Amino acid sequence: MRVKHKIKVLIVDDSLLFRETLAKEIAQDLGIEVVGTASDPYMARDMILQLKPDVLTLDVEMPKMNGIEFLKKLMPQYPLPVIVVSSSSKNVLDALDAGAVEFVTKPEMTRSGGMSSFINELKIKIKIASTAKVGNLKKEYIPTNLVSGTGIDIKNAIIAIGASTGGTEAIFSVVSALPRDMPPIIIVQHMPPVFTKLYAERLNHSCNLEVKEAADGDALKPGRVLIAPGDYQMRLIKKSGGFFVKCSKEEKVSGHCPSVDVLFDSVAEVAGKKAIGVILTGMGRDGAKGLLNMKKTGAYTIGQDEKTSIVYGMPMVAFNIGAVDKQLPLERISEELVRFLSKQ
Known part of the structure; x- marks a missing residue:
């Protein structure tokens, strides 16, 4: 029987705790494989070339280079489906303009069930993003x-x-x-x-x-x-x-x-x-x-x-x-x- 290809995901976020939490929770889905995590765009760039992920989850507020600038540099050279994970509404729209295909808002940790709902939504959008065509369409x-x-x-x-x-x-x-x-x-x-x-x-x-x-x-x-x-x-x-x-x-x-x-x-x-x-x-x-x-x-x-x-x-x-x-x-x-x- 043919084994179904898992969606390879690279997580980019400057928070170590958030990266590890995402990696652990997302990897529980049998259709998704977290191939790596990166703390900044420079590390992410090298890992994209090495690991060739199907989907990238990207924080916007990061050191060295913010996620929107990274998207503007990434998409012309290495277009791939990107899901923005951000707590800023304005940044999300800027990221969509820059080539991201989807977004998920970061959960409010004080709200009961917020993290669980966020993870479920992110898993769904990873699967949607994996089917998206990106590149020079815009x-x-x-x-x-x-x-x-x-x-x-x-x-x-x-x-x-x-x-x-x-x-x-x-x-x-x-x-x-x-x-x-x-x-x-x-x-x-x-x-x-x-x-x-x-x-x-x-x-x-x-x-x-x-x-x-x-x-x-x-x-x-x-x-x-x-x-x-x-x-x-x-x-x-x-x-x-x-x-x-x-x-x-x-x-x-x-x-x-x-x-x-x-x-x-x-x-x-x-x-x-x-x-x-x-x-x-x-x-x-x-x-x-x-x-x-x-x-x-x-x-x-x-x-x-x-x-x-x-x-x-x-x-x-x-x-x-x-x-x-x-x-x-x-x-x-x-x-x-x-x-x-x-x-x-």
């Missing part, structure tokens, strides 16, 4: 800003986008290229609380559109992008004054809160053929059934292709079940949105 697939389309129907259309692993950069690539005169856009990106707000603020500073973390009751407006808050399910609702979002504390759906399926199902029910659905890179199947429901009610649906997806999971499942009208490389999705809306 540089290769950033589109240029689009000129405003003529005749875009900004009043009678809604764009719904869903993404997970690799989605922060994929969403940025799509949204940052869009002109200001776009219909309302509502987004679910799998991300915990605090990070969704910081991510929305970052997008807002680099886009033509207004981007904000959604709050319960926010109205959809042309030129506005609403991002579902972490730990809340977000739905589209219709009232006499137009379209709004409902954000509520609920259980996970399809393994996530916020869930893409929850958003897409509500868009199918409320907006029907007025909607456009976009499913981007991510592990698993969240959003696939919701996108199919959107398509069945007359929405136009787009899926990211395999070549440009960091993890070709969610868009693959959506494509395989017939939920995708058009499958495109990442750099062509914003262009397709403008083209489709301009012909309406």
Whole structure:
């Protein structure tokens, strides 16, 4: 019988206690092998060349060179899936910009069960990261800003986008290229609380559109992008004054809160053929059934292709079940949105 390859992990953290704890706990998973630990980026660089790990876990705050600078030097020369382990929200987003594929926040030791929950999440994300494609995808697939389309129907259309692993950069690539005169856009990106707000603020500073973390009751407006808050399910609702979002504390759906399926199902029910659905890179199947429901009610649906997806999971499942009208490389999705809306 063929022996399944274990995922080789290198742990980089300046705390000896934290490194040893991670190594001990992670190694209990039969599918993971901790091949080494390093206390700083210089040691990590040598160990990467020697041990050839499949996945790297990386602390951001370290002596000699911080994790973000290390990522910027590492990825062009030796691209491999990196999971950032940090207690700083801002640093995590900088690390994702620099090429990390996932992140896990360091646990609060005072909180009961915090370490156990952290280890379980890290194990899951190591397995997801091991399937990720990394390298020059980000540089290769950033589109240029689009000129405003003529005749875009900004009043009678809604764009719904869903993404997970690799989605922060994929969403940025799509949204940052869009002109200001776009219909309302509502987004679910799998991300915990605090990070969704910081991510929305970052997008807002680099886009033509207004981007904000959604709050319960926010109205959809042309030129506005609403991002579902972490730990809340977000739905589209219709009232006499137009379209709004409902954000509520609920259980996970399809393994996530916020869930893409929850958003897409509500868009199918409320907006029907007025909607456009976009499913981007991510592990698993969240959003696939919701996108199919959107398509069945007359929405136009787009899926990211395999070549440009960091993890070709969610868009693959959506494509395989017939939920995708058009499958495109990442750099062509914003262009397709403008083209489709301009012909309406």
